[in-house]
Amino acid sequence: MKRTVICTVCPNGCEITVDYTTKEDAQVTGYTCKRGIPYAIAECFEPMRTFTSSVKISGSDRRVLPVKTNGPIPKAKLMEAAEALKGIELTVPVAMGDVIVENFLDTGVNLVSAMSL
């Protein structure tokens, strides 16, 4: 199988091609620097994304607080991540970077506040 991905590690946006039958035999071409290799392989076999959303908050003019993961999580868990926020309701004060959920969905990264309120 041959797949082309756009590397988002830096603004160059290299078009990288991965030719593979298994992860172990993947042939990667089109990258400008070596950082593109693990990115392209991950995109084919275990794509990761930083999750961003919002949760309810009370005690402020704003009704929701923006949150994000402090690292990428498996793309396959994004829907589960959105569902997990439904039961969360915070109260001010919250500082930017405060941990809202530790080890979010057992991914090894935390869900944190993206704003101070």
Ligand code: SF4
């Ligand atoms: S392959 Fe290297 S230079 Fe190209 S977009 Fe990825 S990180 Fe940037």
